[in-house]
Amino acid sequence: MLDVEAQMPPSGEWKTPPFDPRFPNQNQTRNCYQNFLDYHRCVKTMNRRGKNTQPCEYYFRVFHSLCPVxxxxxxxxxIKQGTFPGKI
Known part of the structure; x- marks a missing residue:
């Protein structure tokens, strides 16, 4: 897993997602989907533990940068309907 703290830019300086060696190709569809899943898994885990979900913000920013709206x-x-095919 990537070190989230090391790759977070200072506030207000977010431009593009950093290089992720898991997805070296130009097509970033899998990167988009994986970061969407990682964000929701992170939020679910942090809420279950009763911790702040702020570290999940990294995944949120990345999938919002890569994924079509x-x-x-x-x-x-x-997800709301319970028909999402991914495992969260």
Whole structure:
């Protein structure tokens, strides 16, 4: 897993997601989907432990930078309906 603390830019300086060696190709579809899953898993885990979800903000920013808005909306609707195919 990537070191979130080391890759977080100072506040207000977020431009593009950093290079992720798990996804070296130009097509960033899998990177988008994986960061969406990682964000929701992180939030779920932090809420279960009663901790602050601020560290999950990294995944949120990355998938919002990479994913089309229509995909994110559809996935969030599927999560609410209980039909999302991914394991969160």
């Amino acid at each position: 229509s995909w994110v909306q559809r996935w969030n609707e599927q």
